[in-house]
Amino acid sequence: MPAHDFVSPDSIRAQFSAAMSLMYKQEVPLYGTLLELVSEINQQVMQQQPEVAQALRWTGEVERLDQERHGAIRVGTAEELATIARLFAVMGMQPVGYYDLSSAGVPVHSTAFRAVHEQSLHISPFRVFTSLLRLELIDNPQLRELAQGILAKRQIFTPRALALIAQCERDGGLGAADAEAFVQEALHTFRWHQEATVTAEQYQQLHDQHRLIADVVAFKGPHINHLTPRTLDIDAIQLGMPAKGIPPKAVVEGPPTRRHAILLRQTSFKALQEKVAFNDAQGSHTARFGEIEQRGAALTPKGRQLYDRLLDATRAALGGAPAEANAERYMALLKAQFAAFPDDLAQMREQGLAYFRYFATDKGLAARGQAGGPSSLQGLIDAGHVHYEALVYEDFLPVSAAGIFQSNLGDDGQANYGSNANREAFEEALGLKVQDELALYAQSEQRSLQACAQALGLAELH
Numbered sequence: 001m002p003a004h005d006f007v008s009p010d011s012i013r014a015q016f017s018a019a020m021s022l023m024y025k026q027e028v029p030l031y032g033t034l035l036e037l038v039s040e041i042n043q044q045v046m047q048q049q050p051e052v053a054q055a056l057r058w059t060g061e062v063e064r065l066d067q068e069r070h071g072a073i074r075v076g077t078a079e080e081l082a083t084i085a086r087l088f089a090v091m092g093m094q095p096v097g098y099y100d101l102s103s104a105g106v107p108v109h110s111t112a113f114r115a116v117h118e119q120s121l122h123i124s125p126f127r128v129f130t131s132l133l134r135l136e137l138i139d140n141p142q143l144r145e146l147a148q149g150i151l152a153k154r155q156i157f158t159p160r161a162l163a164l165i166a167q168c169e170r171d172g173g174l175g176a177a178d179a180e181a182f183v184q185e186a187l188h189t190f191r192w193h194q195e196a197t198v199t200a201e202q203y204q205q206l207h208d209q210h211r212l213i214a215d216v217v218a219f220k221g222p223h224i225n226h227l228t229p230r231t232l233d234i235d236a237i238q239l240g241m242p243a244k245g246i247p248p249k250a251v252v253e254g255p256p257t258r259r260h261a262i263l264l265r266q267t268s269f270k271a272l273q274e275k276v277a278f279n280d281a282q283g284s285h286t287a288r289f290g291e292i293e294q295r296g297a298a299l300t301p302k303g304r305q306l307y308d309r310l311l312d313a314t315r316a317a318l319g320g321a322p323a324e325a326n327a328e329r330y331m332a333l334l335k336a337q338f339a340a341f342p343d344d345l346a347q348m349r350e351q352g353l354a355y356f357r358y359f360a361t362d363k364g365l366a367a368r369g370q371a372g373g374p375s376s377l378q379g380l381i382d383a384g385h386v387h388y389e390a391l392v393y394e395d396f397l398p399v400s401a402a403g404i405f406q407s408n409l410g411d412d413g414q415a416n417y418g419s420n421a422n423r424e425a426f427e428e429a430l431g432l433k434v435q436d437e438l439a440l441y442a443q444s445e446q447r448s449l450q451a452c453a454q455a456l457g458l459a460e461l462h
């Protein structure tokens, strides 16, 4: 098939993201309720805060907002991870970032599969936080063997999905009918299976070691465990959830409320209890939950260091992890600490705390080619020839992710694995290097500066 007859990976990802949302709505009806709440709040914000709506129009995020979501899965073996990477590659999703969750007592390490170019992100920002179980951290050899034996027997991909992945790799793309078939076949890997692959007693053994181990090992596949829409006001969501019959977790993860959002704020509701058929008995399992996120500016290494420092200081002042009992105090401490992080785009830009996108304004375009005009970036901004907006953060935060894992694993899921980051082992399992998210933001910013310079007839801008 000639290359021009291939469906673009971006379009396959958009189709897959929509199909996944439809499936999860059927599997977890509360997710549908949450989508309604998010859409109400987003409309309200767009009406009541025209400056927010305006910024989203500049960046084009207004067009992707309604379809913006991330999901999460947990796989059991290196082979599963490597094949998931090939499956996501068909949809233009690449592994970005390495997250070590072992230091937070969760025996996994993770990456985020997502599109990496701003034009692709504009078409579909769908991302999947993907974790690999680390059986090597379990110090019970019998249990480790039991888990390995069970995982070795399962095949989480349909034969047709595997064939279509291979076909796409061989030919360089998929035609329309194959792309549609691929989306349907890939969905099977992420669906919930009521039938477990183990006996009730085996499940209990795995569960007693760590709830997460049972969730990964006892089932036929890596069911999507949450799907997260993007809101423009997570505080309004947190307040609005109880009235819709959705109890939120105690604290919102990430930075505090700000005029100019940074990074990522997240809240979630508890996992549902679901009926499970073990090989020999009926039982139940809690795995799937709901989450909501608010995204803000991507931070530079300097901005990120400041964020990490302020978050650490908040936790140190609290003297422990935030929970129901100290939620109010935590939020107050967080707010006080983050007073040190400028809440003003101009200051964030001048201090090099965040990444930005630059746009030639009508005024700038009208002045193109005129002698004696400003030519430095700051001069063009001051003259109103160039407008800028923060680049949106497309990734995740390890401390927040740990909080999300823990809120749905329950506090009895706590364990201590020390600090065991092992990026090399993760990349070896993946069969690929993970990309550096900071380099991707810097490249995106650079491209916008180049486009701006070109539009204004200038050689370069910095």
Ligand code: OOG
Residues within 6 Å of the ligand: 071, 072, 073, 074, 129, 131, 225, 266, 291, 396, 397, 400, 401, 402, 404, 405
């Ligand atoms: C993933 C938890 C992390 C996030 O948004 O930070 C996450 C999981 O529970 O598998 O999804």
Ligand code: NI
Residues within 6 Å of the ligand: 070, 071, 072, 129, 226, 228, 291, 404
């Ligand atoms: Ni999540």
